[in-house]
Amino acid sequence: MAGIRPTTSTLQTSSAQLFTSRLLLLLTLLPLTLAAFAFLLQWRGGLTDPTTRWSPDHHEFPGMESISGSIKDTIRNSGSGCTDLLGQSHSLSFPYFRDWKFGFGSDLKPKICITTSTSAGLEQTLPWIFYHKVMGVSTFFLFVEGKAASPTVSKVLETIAGVKVIYRTRELEEQQAKSRIWNETWLSSFFYKPCNYELFVKQSLNMEMAIVMAREAGMDWIIHLDTDELIHPAGAREYSLRQLLMDVPGNVDMVIFPNYESSVERDDIKEPFSEVSMFKKNYDHLPKDVYFGNYKEATRGNPNYFLTYGNGKSAARIQDHLRPNGAHRWHNYMKTPNEVKLEEAAVLHYTYPKFSDLTSRRDRCGCKPTKEDVKRCFMLEFDRSAFIIASTATEEEMLLWYYRYHNFPAFCFTILM
Secondary structure (H helix, E strand, O other), X not given: OOXXXXXXXXXXXXXXXXXXXXXXXXXHHHHHHHHHHHXXXXXXXXXXXXXXXXXXXXXXXXOHHHOOHHHHHHHHHOOOOHHHHHHOOOOOOOOOXXXXXXXXXXXXXXXXXXXXXXXXXXXXXXXXXXHHHHHOOOEEEEEEOHHHHXXXXXXXXXXXXXXXXXXXXXHHHHHHOXXXXXXXXXXXXXXXXXXXXXHHHHHHHHHHHHHHHHHHOOOOEEEEOOOOEEEEOOOOOOOOHHHXXXXXOXXXXXXXXXXXXXXXXOOOOOOXXXXXXXXXXXXXXXXXXXXXXXXXXXXXXXXXXXXXXXXXXXXXXXOOXXXXXXXXXXXXXXXXXXXXXXXXXXXXXXXXXXXXXXXXXXXXXXXXXXXXXXXXXXXXXXXXXXXXXXXXXXXXXXXXHHHHHOOOXXXXXXXXX
């Protein structure tokens, strides 16, 4: 019997089966090959997994890659709170980018700097710096003492691009004693007094020096902030301090940021910037009927609307004859500054956000816990009361007092960072 020749349809079926089998083989081998390649790169240290790089178990702060291993170990094992910071929450609110490379070029306008006088540790200072870098601030003048001046903290701060650390040395004090505002009457009434009065004088003298540093660095705007405050640039075309100040008319010398005050919902706050989101609005940003209608509920026996200050903070355009006018304002020797108050943007003030703030402030001041003696140490009535209660009450009594003043009036609002 003659051999059977395959028909055209048989050949087509065989060809289709062969193509299908090869395609299945390719689809099987391709993911296996990619997985093997990725494993090889990770095993050789050539690939960083982004999900683990910023995980809660990642214990390197920005700038620490350039510090020797021995110093890293010292920082982690010290009382600076580095390890505790990352271990307190499994929900990171600030992604600490390695090397802090934000790509801020020399052509970035306007150039904004912040100056502060601080004794805070890394757990407070690092997220504060990072947040404002994201907002568009390029330069920070940190006048440090106490914990902030310790080697384990200052060595980290010095590695961050755009951060200049100034220590309170004898040379600095001698230089400031020759400054212009040291010999002016508006500041002299605060001289030679302890605690908050001493801090106020230091802040003013440091701000005066920061103006000179800002001019030398080519800055356009300068802001004085504490490390328990964040700029909230609401009202800008984008959520950016740089954009906000870019839109300010050229004839404006100073812009005022009304302050909002935090309302704490718990007594176990560890990371205020990520755990506190409720704030009492400034009366400048409230309808008058809401403000007056809820005033009694808002104050809870405190003599003022806010627990602490209520006059906001300000940003000043760098120009000739600029000088500080206390910790909250700037002035000019040759003219009255043209200032505008922002209608939406604000300073978020995290006021006594942690229960431990009561005792920590008490330990930094050597005044007697009497109504008469605290007047020479603290300017604000709430600070005086807080010092007395922290010095004389039991922990249970302190908790009751803490709950009483951290209230949640109807005109609080929530900010999601």
